[in-house]
Each structure stands twice: as structure tokens, then as C-alpha cells.
Amino acid sequence: MTDKPLLSVRGLTIDIPVASGTLHAVRGIDFELMKGETLCIVGESGSGKSLTSLALMGLLGGRISRRASRADFDGTDLIAASNRQMRRLRGARMAMIFQEPMTSLNPAYTIGDQLIEALLLHKKVGRAAARDRAVALLEKVGITSAASRLGQYPHQLSGGLRQRVMIAMALMCEPDLLIADEPTTALDVTIQAQILRLLVDLQREMNMAMILITHDLGVVARIADKVAVMYAGELVETGPAADIFNAPTHPYTRGLINCIPVPGKTARGAKLGTIPGIVPSLVGEVTGCPFRTRCSEAVPACRGEIPVRTRHAGRQRILCVHEDGQRAASEVPA
Template identity: 70%
Template sequence: MTVAAETVLEVQGLHVDIPTPAGVLHPVRDVSFQVRRGETLCLVGESGCGKSMTSLALMDLLPRAATRRATTLRFLGEDLAQASRKRINALRGDRMAMIFQEPMTALNPAYTIGEQLVEHYRHHRGAGPADARTRAVELLEKVGIASAAKRLGQYPHQLSGGLRQRVMIAMALMCGPELLIADEPSTALDVTIQAQILRLLADLQKELGIAMVLITHDLGVVARIADRVAVMYAGEVVEEGPATEIFATPRHPYTVGLLSCIPVPGRTPPGGKLGTIPGVVPSLVGDLQGCSFRDRCAHAQPGCSRTIPLRESPAGQQWRCVLAPEAEAA
């Protein structure tokens, strides 16, 4: 009998609210998912759908004016919603780590790579300078950086984009985290380096048994690395389930629209027209009722303006839509 992996992160009913002159902005609305040890969950969706804001809420790194609330927000059984600032600071960067989207702005240009790696490790582990430096060299070598000891004396601007991203991965892994959140870690890189970074993340996760939340809008990346997928639109998860099910039988019209935008080798002719999703994402200011996608959906009907039921398939796929499953498949 197969024993289920331990749940590392459990999120239920996560909301983020930001007051603005026009009203309260709701960039994250009732988001729920869980990530098990050794599992990769990909958050996907258009720019502005709430993926990065969700990751910042998980790490408690929201803008000062923003407020976070959740029915459940647990890390290895510990209630993060009720944890003190001191406890959050102790977990963040140690057992919970994050790779930010742009390494050039995430790394401090005034300090060497070594100073930033060593400071991080000494703060959380109380290690001496020599032990911290040894750990830094070890991690830089693990992420594929040659002449690691020499690199410790260099500044971020002296490294290429790919090397800076590898340094960010090494920094996130310095303390051996159990949860890794990667916010579009390969967006600013060319295709070759992007593939190397994704392969590196997958290998490290398998080796270390890390639970990973990967944020991306690239469904090609998702197909290569994800175990489960959560599709976000207008701040909420509209579909979630195993990656194989999402790609084989997408249920929500928005997921179908996203997948239709991807060229399929052998099926999409060269120069052929790709699918598009008409319209724009609605404003997230004020109260929102019903399906947020209804103004862009070809299957919209009067019931879309009311509370949308949560449906579930036997394979564990969940989605919110008024259409019956047979209509969605058609």
C-alpha cells in the first residue's frame, strides 16, 4: 500500500485586500490548494491574475497597505495566520524559501555574492564565517557554478543572468528549506538557460524532497515540471488538479482558452493561427459576483452571474463552472 506524502503547505480561503482611492482591490480571492513533500504545484494564468501576489501572501511579504486573511494557512501543521512576526522571520528564508522573479533586483548590488550567501546562512543557523563560506561554495557547486570559491568575491553585475539566477537558487537552498516558492525563475533568461534552470530545479527537488510552488505563465514549462496545476484568473483558482488531467481534459473555458494558445507540434501548421482569448481581465476593485470570466466566455449564460458551484472529477480535478461536464468536453 502506497503511503501518501506529508502535506507541507495547506491553503484554504486565502484573500488579499488592498485599499485604493477607487475602493478595495482584491488581487487574491478565496484561493485554496495544498502541496505535498516532493510535489510541484504550478500556478498559471495571465499576467495580473494574482500568481505573484499569492506567493507574497504565503511568505508574508505583502505591501504595507495590504491585508491577508485565510481560513487555513498551515506549513507542516503550523498555523502561519496566527504566527508572530518573530516566528515568521525565523521560518522565512530557513524552512520556507523563495526565488524571486528578477535576480538583478533581488540581489544587493553593493555586496558580493559571498557576503549575501554567508549572511543568510549565519543569520538562520548561527554558523561561523568559515562554515558559512564552506556551505556557500558547496551550494554554488551544486547549482552548477564553476570556480565557486572565486565567484564568492564577485558582485551581481559581474555575473550573467543565468549565473545570477543560479545564485538565487543557491541562496534559497542554503538552509535546506522544506518549501520552495519559485516566482517565474526563468522568465528573463534565453531558452537554453531557461531549460537548464528548470532541469536544475527539478533535479534538486527530487534529490532533497522539497515541496515546490512554481509560478509561471508558460504552459510549456508546466507540462515539463508540474505534478499538479492551479489555473488562476482574476485573483481566484478556477481549475485545479493533476497536470495530466488538466492538459488532457481541461474543464474550465478559461483553461481551454489558455491551452488553445499553444502551438502543438504536428497539429498546428507553420504560420497557422493560434487561439486567442478576447477581451480583458475585469477590474478587481469592489465586490465581484459570479464567474469573473463570463464577459470573455463563449459559453456565458445567466447563471454565470450567480454563485458558481465547485465540481470535481473522480481523478481529483476541481473547477468552477455552471456548464455540465459533457458540455465542457464538447
């Protein structure tokens, strides 16, 4: 890996106009990703994870506003880039696997047509060479009788096969960055494990950077180099996966980890941890820590500006008023 990040994001903000005002869906998030690294973005549904990925790919709706002080992909400003520049990047150097392959694949076109389209668009290859590449990638992602699959339509494949087709489609042009938005959500547990193992193997083989969006911390613990914990549009804790799992600091991060059963430690039948309350509305002015209404460590200072704390020589960043994510002993009521 080089010293220069492949992707560098600073202050990414996404606003959505709604009937009652403006929904501040993503609020000033920062992260970096090196070539070959895996960044996992985790958090509850509605925290802004998918919108972040769509903003990077330039796939937000026309009424949705995105801005950033920096959104650099290997020298290209993703915010200032024209539609033509983004079309050259998407599918070629940046690719995305969406949550639900049945709604992402076009039901009116065969698998083969959809696979080779991006390669014909971005690379100077003939149709026969593109077809051979499609067959090779289908075989690589574990689809048997790959050549015969090219003539099939999406509805003729199972959910697991459609997801494998989506992965093959994303890899047709050997992208530098792969964004996987909860790629195993609609699959059964056995297929989920196969798809994740496949993604990790292909990433290592092609030396891609990968952003995996998920709410499954068990998955994150197995494959992430870096973790970004997202809550109510903010990254409340970011850092190396080992640091965050060994010493989770933000109360929300600790709450998520406490919800996971630990083999050999969690007794059979024991109650798992929970996070009380609901995610607050992000419509209108948002001040203070959005997690304070659900946080057992909340203090009056949580209503004001929240500082960014750092640990491990700046590798781990925490958005919290408490130095170590917990109240000092003198602040805890008797």
C-alpha cells in the first residue's frame, strides 16, 4: 500500500428536502481508505450508511444535496466531477454491489448482456472477449455451467446466484474500489458466509479497496481493517478494527458490541444487551450529541458542541464529551 489514500473524504454532508423542512441525513463525516484496505461502516438502519455510498458513486436523486470539503478518489474530486467524469469512473474504477440484486438487475435483459455492457463501455475489447471475461468471472464467483447462464434472465436464478452475478458484474473492469452495501441481507446464513468469503478472497486477489456497509458486527470482526461506527448521520467512532473491538470507547459502539452473543462467554438463555430508545429525528436544526437521549452516560455537556477525541496516536477518533467515552467517577450520581 502507498502512503497516499485511494479515497479521502472530509466533511461529507447530505441534506434531503422534506415536507417539514430539511433532513440532515449525513453530517460532516471524515474517513480515508488505502488501496487494498477494507473499511466497514456499521450502524442501525437509517443512520446514513447507504446514502454515504450513493453520494460517493454520484447516484443520489436530483433534489438531494451533497457537499464536502474534500472527496478525493485518486485525484478526482467526486463532488465537483461532471456527469461524464462520473460515468467514466462508475463501473470502471469504482463499482458497487447493491442490497437487493433482484431490483438491481434489469429483468428485461439476459445476465450475459448485463455483464458485458460495462466492459464494452469502458474497455476497448470485442464482444467475444467480453463474453469470455463474463464466463470466467461467473466461474470465479462459484457459478457452475457459467456459459449457459449468460442466456438466462434474473428471475431464473436463485437469490444467492443473483448476488454472485452482481459481484461478477462489479468486478468486470477490475475496479480499484468496491462498495458492497449489505450484500448478504436477503440471503440465508449459509449463503451469507459463502458470499463474504468470496468477497474477501477476490479483494485480496485483485488488491482492491473495499467499503462494506453492514449492521452485522460479527462480519466486521472477521474482515475489517478499519471500522466506522455511524449513528444518526455522524461517524461517532472510527479506527482500526482491532482497537475498536478490543477497547470500544463511544457508548454507542459499546452498546452495539454488547448486543452480540460471545461463544463461550454468553450463557445459554441469557439476555443480550439492548440499546433503549429510538434514533432521533434529523429534520431541522440538530444540536449536541444525537445519542444522548439513549445514553446512560449522558451529561448536560452532551447538549452542546461535541469534541473529537483521539486515541492510539490519532488512529482512533471518538465523537464524545467524555475523555474515554465514560463519565468520570465524580460525575456519576450516588
